Amino acid sequence: MTNTPTTFFGWIIFLIQQYHGYYLQGLLTTLETSLAGTICGCFLGFLVGIIQATDIRAQDNMIKKILLGIPWVIAKIYVTIFRGTPMIVQAMVIYYGSSTVFGIDLKPFNAAIFIILLNTGAYMSETVRGGINSIDVGQIEGAKALGMGYVPMMIYIILPQTFKIIAPQIGNTFVANIKDTSVLNVIAVTELFYITKVAAGTYFRMFEAYTITALIYLTLTLLFNGLLKLIEKYMAGKESYEVLNPAAAK
Template sequence: MSLPSDFFGRIVFILQNYGPSFLKGAGKTMAIAIVGTLIGCIIGFAVGIIQTIPVQKSDNPVKRYLLKLVKFILNIYVEVFRGTPMMVQAMFIFYGSSVLFGINMSIVFAAYFIVSINTGAYMAETVRGGILSIDPGQTEGAKAIGMTHFQTMVNVIMPQALRNIMPQIGNNLIINIKDTCVLSVIGVVELFYATKGVAGAYYTYFEAFGITMIIYFILTFTCSRILRHWEKKMDGPDSYDLATTDTLAYTSGMVKFPDPKEKEDK
């Protein structure tokens, strides 16, 4: 079957013949982005909580220096993965793991691993900022009733910090959907890689990548709307009544104190 000469005819031709390739690539892209973001969030929460553990002079010297060493290593991890492109990380990890350690990663495992640790580095700073944004008095109050740092984080700080960092979690997901295209350098058959194959078959680069651009937009826009709806659910209703049985809460506007001037007139 010959390629149509008009633009929209070529678009229809590509979709009819290579539609499954686009769908398969989009599915792989979403799988890597979602799983990588979820694992990255777990890594980020763990690193962020460790980075906010206070170091006091009264602590055991071994514990104090060990904690400083762990924080130093985690800071190196965060700075390296935030300061280098994911494409370079993909090449270094996928090929370097074989050369340096003799580990032959599968392409699929490498894709999930690279996106996860890259996202974890960004999320670590996001979580740390979210934790520090909470009023320190709440941490002091939790410690005053005997909570450990871990209990304070889980039960008091993180539920509040989570709402503050939800937009950044959504932003990381959208970034990962787009940035999975760099994994094509190690042979991951995601949306961008599939599009290159389709475009090269008939040299229809403009039409093929036009379709891909629309698919990327649909994926990111849909995820953005879903996450925005989730944020509103976490906020609760816009208007609410304060439920209380304490009559003192209703004294405002109900009790009128006598005016001294009125007493003098009488």
């Protein structure tokens, strides 16, 4: 092998020159799968969280208990399984199990989104449930006193406040999913970690190749964490407010 680098930084530059296109491909796949999985997973998390937060009372009739209880049990089993097992195991079971048991040929990219979706949904559901339960009971009682039904109350009163409360956690989940996509290389998803394995294996320069990947992941997390802080600051509003009409405030 001629004209090969002899120093650490020389190898870093060399690998970037040789594999920058592949690194970019892996980066885009990582962002696409993590973003799509997080968005869809949040919708699933809201649905499951609402089901888990549903109050089943002892005085409710049997039909209502069954109609509310069955989804609650299913949601509880789903959350327990996906919160209690690693994503790498879930990836293997879902990807190979879908083909072996159900005869469904999932493409690695589609499987990646589906796995992230299910994993995110399980964790977000607990966050949503906690957000719903944190809403002041007086608001719920006031809505009921005005004759507002359960669905309108959730749409117009509970969920908007819940979303504002858990918005930071949604952003943190997205950042976590960017890093967690690395485990999906076990099902041949061509994300950033998978691409790095190819680059590292070609020249047997593991340290240099994974250093590049570590810097890419670090840059992504710092970038999105900074963006999330700006969004949180915007949602929180101004720290101080100016009263335009002091007389009216008295």
